[in-house]
């Protein structure tokens with residue numbers, strides 16, 4: 288079981304900054320993610336309007352979540368499937384285990400699923416003598432290395448080619464030890480061959496779900512490799528693991544959200560495989576699973592409804608926020624210490640594992656606003672991080688030094704004219720100093736950040752300018 | 764019961780009880796009428812424009828297309844394609860009436876097995892229910908005449924698509940499916956856009972991860 292190391296964010300981050308392999312991976316991949324998204328967005332003039340549509344669909348669904356989940360469950364049952372309602376992670380783990388045991392399962396293949404990581408399904412299955420096999424290429428190597436994913440759509444984001452080759456040599460001991468990997472393709476081919484055998488032997492396939500469709504009782508997965516499809520097609524039993532906020536009313540609602548999902552994630556107009564599963568094998572079918580189960584998991588979501596964090600439940604796990612986040616760009620995903628990294632993780636993790644364990648995460652922000660500006664469902668991530676900081680402050684969990692500075696900032700923030708006066712000078716001078724490169728390589732009093740990363744120069748009145756100013760006032 | 768526990772805590776969050784029939788009525792109507800939202804301009808256009816856009820999008824996503832005048836031209840096109848890729852002439856074919864009606868006997872070199880695909884099949888021929896121009900996407904619903912394994916297991920996926928089944932948007936494709944199936948959802952519906960791929964190794968794109976490495980579409984203009 289992966290114990291959350293989120294409480295150690297600061298030391299995790301320091302380690303990450305000194306990790307040459309990670310820094311190489313970050314430097315290579317992040318500009319690509321950003322460039323691909325912006326090209327995809329530029330090619331679709333309606334993109335901004337489609338973000339509004341996606342947000343509105345999610346808001347409508349969340350306001351009637353009980354209704355749509357009931358309709359969804361009725362439709363699954365009408366198609367011969369079974370819905371397992373689970374309030375907690377324990378219940379969900381037990382439900383998955385019971386289905387696997389009833390199927391007499393010895394091995395289980397898995398499609399990539401963040402909720403499965405959240406629930407640590409693999410550990411639970413292993414502890415009960417069932418072998419889970421991750422089949423997404425990135426998840427596969429993460430499993431071999433006993434790591435958590437470092438990115439929600441690119442689990443092996445932090446690894447370089449050397450790491451893959453070394454791990455495959457170590458794990459695939461039946462192959463000649465002196466084999467040569469001439470190109471990346473050879474690594475892929477080896478994994479494909481290894482996993483083919485696994486797909487064919489598995490008794491149960493577990494996938495996540497990007498959407499659940501109330502209209503039809505379908506679970507939907509969105510992938511590029513095809514492993515999720517093999518996982519849910521070949522074994523006798525298919526389990527779709529989904530958290531409650533994945534439901535949308537209709538196929539049309541799903542289509543609208545799909546138009547912003549892949550473009551925000553990988554910059555594709557559409558992922559390669561978007562697959563809708565509804566019940567088990569039908570009369571006359573020559574393939575497909577005989578049993579279809581949906582394990583529907585709350586695990587803390589319902590307590591986010593109706594409050595300041597409800598907006599977070601719109602998240603469609605596209606990863607745009609972390610791809611564009613300067614903090615993620617410096618420290619990578621593992622520093623966040625649990626399953627969900629980046630801005631979305633900074634908001635979600637405290638809600639799911641407690642602010643006492645993850646209270647540092649909402650501070651892992653420069654409040655540059657980039658995450659919100661790219662979020663396809665317009666989640667106000669900086670505002671939500673600020674809410675956590677306020678809560679943390681109220682609960683007196685913040686170390687005294689930080690508390691003083693925030694108190695000073697709060698004092699100014701509540702007095703707009705004074706605040707503007709106090710911050711203008713700071714913003715102007717920072718803007719001027721940073722104007723050459725648009726970033727600061729060093730900044731007094733912020734070496735915790737700038738020791739390992741460049742601080743973006745404020746384009747206008749950014750939080751950091753305010754914060755730096757408040758710090759100066761506080762220390763004067 | 765856990766179902767009630769989950770629904771109960773959702774309702775506590777939303778600060779209300781179960782919806783009354785009156786409150787639920789508009790939601791039921793929304794499900795029944797499944798209204799469309801904003802569709803981008805790339806999903807609109809006349810037949811010729813949609814055809815061109817579909818082909819351009821398939822090619823951008825690393826698929827290939829042969830435009831053929833009729834089903835009668837398929838056997839030759841398949842043989843030519845397999846030869847051009849140095850592939851064997853044996854393939855598994857979805858048992859779909861359209862595919863069965865092709866005069867395969869004119870090409871005795873081609874060895875065809877009908878049914879689901881097995882792990883040993885290198886090449887598969889599927890029949891597409893619809894093509895979506897906006898992203899060059901194929902709609903492949905499962906059923907006795909369209910086994911899902913044919914889409915997934917072979918290294919080379921050949922797919923026959925009639926130009927008359929080409930639509931602009933995903934919504935159009937769903938409406939076509941609803942019309943044909945009387946609203947019933949097939950067990951599995953795949954929307955496929957290009958061949959399988961992965962960028963998990965150093966965020967560098969490689970085609971042919973777990974699914975097909977090649978996707979070749981036989982697009983039939985006439986009967």
Ligand code: SF4
Pocket residue numbers: 601602603604605606607608609630631658661662663664665666668
């Ligand atoms: S918060 Fe927004 S940008 Fe981040 S993963 Fe979720 S949907 Fe994507």
